[in-house]
Amino acid sequence: MSHSETERLILRPLTGDDFDDYAAMLSDPEVAGALAESVGTSPADAWRSLAMFIGHREIRGYSHWALVEKATGEFVGRAGPWRPHGFPGLGVGWCLARKHWGKGYATEAGRAALRYCFDELGAGEVVSVILPGNQPSIAVAERIGHRHLRDITYRGQLVHLYGQSA
Template structure:
């Protein structure tokens, strides 16, 4: 049972769905590792639980949030992809993060393409950006692969300087 009203989206290899309690352990492991840098600060398990609950609340407030990415072949949670817009953000963001064992397989790209398509077609967004800390070169490379280009910087209230990469508009993707 998902904990939100999130839709379930699919690609050839992935299921994107609302968070479930069973997603918490892999998320807590992610937040306890150095791998989370660029997506947020390292967190103890109880702080990761608060972030997990925050994402559920974000879905209820905005009608969108981070999907849990599930790899169809293994049934395991592989990471997150979604639209994020908490207080302090200049606009809704297309965000993504993968758990270590799923990196380097094109999963973040596949999930982000599907998430962006949903945001444009179902939510009616006409623009999206990704906010990336300056030293996160892997995320910048993925943004470029998605067709996003650097636009400007701002001070993120939680992470300091963040760079905004603008995604192509819906009509540019057709």
């Protein structure tokens, strides 16, 4: 998918041009600390994270998208389909800059990602990995139709596995 839209967001591939906004988003310890894919807050950490998502698209043919607010053209964050090596299934995830929390953008993008997984990738099940205590992400998962499946160990930490079938 090269470009898609939801009611309020443009969903487009992440690129190197997103680095400054991406690094600013991940420099916030609350943003970085909420991610099950552990990432630091330095510019070098943001570079590796952004490169990982761009590389995932090269390897798998899909990845998280840059989320851009239609009304302002502002970078909101990233969200989309995801299945890195060792992940417990085809997943959807989201990460938004803190100034965009509470606007419903993660839910909007999460629903678009689910549709993409089921309609374009032919998924039978889609999951999300969420850190215990991350109530905002649990709420997003539930709003997009996920339910708690079980707790698993992922990358050495206990996480909640949420998901749903087609």
